[in-house]
């Protein structure tokens with residue numbers, strides 16, 4: 536597959552088949568993600584790849600704590616609620632997903648069900664917990680580097696027919712993830728990637744999120760004349 540095509544066609548996948556993903560394939564994908572550039576080649580990231588029983592325990596712990604009203608605990612500083620154009624885009628994708636799923640605005644039950652699916656990492660067969668070295672917590676370049684690696688991971692997966700969704704929901708209760716996956720204290724849990732073989736019948740998988748045009752995202756200087 537062409538790189539341009541993979542970039543253009545990749546979408547977040549939130550419905551998966553039960554088919555397992557082999558360790559060999561995951562190692563192949565991670566080897567490619569590991570080629571990501573990083574500031575001074577520091578490679579600050581660490582990946583914890585979960586499937587089977589450990590992943591079920593994370594799902595259970597995350598769900599029980601969210602339902603039990605435990606305040607979400609993330610390792611990174613939590614962002615304030617999005618506002619303005621950011622909030623508008625957040626709403627736009629939520630509306631697209633709910634429309635595809637046929638979830639009505641006032642259908643509290645199904646909306647809640649969707650949120651809970653997120654806390655279960657959309658029942659994906661694999662979750663990759665993305666961390667970076669705690670010594671670089673206040674070094675925002677390390678966040679940038681880890682993000683670049685994560686996008687490479689998702690693209691390499693897509694190129695092999697695997698679907699993925701980067702998600703904060705799966706690590707909302709980070710202490711559970713840390714305990715189950717035995718993540719050392721000197722690593723910060725940044726996000727996770729739910730991954731597996733896309734369920735072709737899951738309608739939300741076909742949602743194409745919108746992007747603003749290039750002229751809104753970039754400026755060009757010195758090109759004319």
Ligand SMILES: Cc1cc2nc3c(=O)[nH]c(=O)nc-3n(C[C@H](O)[C@H](O)[C@H](O)COP(=O)(O)O)c2cc1C
Nearest residue numbers: 545546547628653700701702703704705726742744
């Ligand atoms: C850092 C990050 C966190 C995300 N967290 C979630 C999440 O918790 N739940 C979810 O359904 N999608 C999550 N997403 C997926 C975004 O909603 C998605 O990338 C965006 O709407 C664009 O859609 P696309 O990936 O299909 O192009 C996250 C994406 C990123 C990059």
